[in-house]
Amino acid sequence: MGNKIENKLKALLKEGKKALAWLIDPDKIVEDLSFLQQVKEMSQLNLDFIFIGGSLIEKNDIDRIIKLIKEVDSELPILLFPGSVVQFSNHADGILFLSLISGRNPDLLIGQHVTIAPLLAKSNLEVLPTGYMLIDGGVATSVNYISQTIPLPNNKPELAVATALAGSFLGLRYFYLDAGSGAKKPVSSAIIQNVKKAVSAPIIVGGGLDSLEKVKIAYQAGADLVVIGNGAEKNLSLLTEALEYINVLNLSLNIN
Template sequence: MKGTIEYKLKSLAQEGKKAVAWLIDPDKTATDLSFLEHVKEVSRLGIDFIFIGGSLINSNETENIINIIKEIDTKIPLILFPGSVLQFSDLADGILFLSLISGRNPDLLIGQHVAIAPLLAKSNLEVLPTGYILVDGGLSTAVNYISQTIPIPNHKPEIAVATALAGSFLGLQYFYMDAGSGAKIPIPQEMINKVKKSINAPLIVGGGLKEVSNVKEAFKAGADVVVIGNGAEKNLSFLTEVLEYVNVLNLSLNIN
């Protein structure tokens, strides 16, 4: 049902609760027995969202992954995190309609959006207009190279704030701050905090979150949703540890 993901995201921001998204890159994910067990485990722990996508998608596994997950749990919102118009499937529940507002590549600001718009109009996907902000994570990542954009320096929170404000004035309803897959360092708390205070919208944060302490810091700074991708690929127990922490955190918020 359209509007479900929007309601969940905006409720998080309004109620102060926190959520976790598992980012699955179809090029790096083998749909074997271990993957089935991973999906069952994160479903049991109540994963909030699953993002599907990446900077490079050379395989045809996206729809296969969607079908596998839906066979296990139909309630987990499956959201496309597309790197290009080729990464589209109307089997998903929603799509992060990303505008790379921190860059100056017109193709990723509006160009590819025009190409995919007719497909989205015919689909049942929830379209989530999202300002995508790349931040330097201490390492050149695939998204930097593919997007041909320079990330915002991580010691310049004022640039991130101005960028987020511009996106807000343009009418974008969600914001995703990303240090990129495999980033050495996460986005600084000060930058997250200042961006969150400048916008009236749900804030998603990802990249460089390798330890639970990184996740705690991102939440404390103002993130509504954290995205675990590379860390889960290497060690799924890290994702389950994060989910257990968030479950306890949200329970404490209910009690208070």
């Protein structure tokens, strides 16, 4: 296992640059040819990562989807974003090893991790220890139901900070602030800003980001990596707009 993904995320943090991940639910890939064309378009715009997974997956199709993506761009990093241990593929490049630190469900804090650990140790996946923090997005989401946990309040940044600090002291190296797929409102700027100040780690933000304006607000608040999933399903051009936006931002940093 190399550290290609870790090095890229650390460079973002050090240089103040921004990145984008496209979250793909493999169950929602309807037609291979159109999907491959979409991947090609995003690759040409320098998409940083593809995340694959979800709270509930009915078809065991992850291997095939990853192989399709790699046919288009073998260098584009693909990370598993698993809702459970069954969402595993050794064809991915890495895995967000998520510990749901905002909840009190022991199975998602450490239980499923123990189950998958021996398999990960034998794989070539880069393992990214990630504190997963579910934030109230104004509506019950699949993550709420599957995880059986209560989200952190979106208007209580001090609770989010305390949770992130605890995760940092436990040795977690990345933090994913998620309002959940289909959230009415994304993670608040106050939570992103305060967590960013509290921990020296890359901050990943997702959920409820269904417009370019919301994406910009997340970046401006301090997100290092923004994840778009449901928003891209409804409007793929949102990915294009977000990539064009961060490409301009990152270019200005290079010039300066």
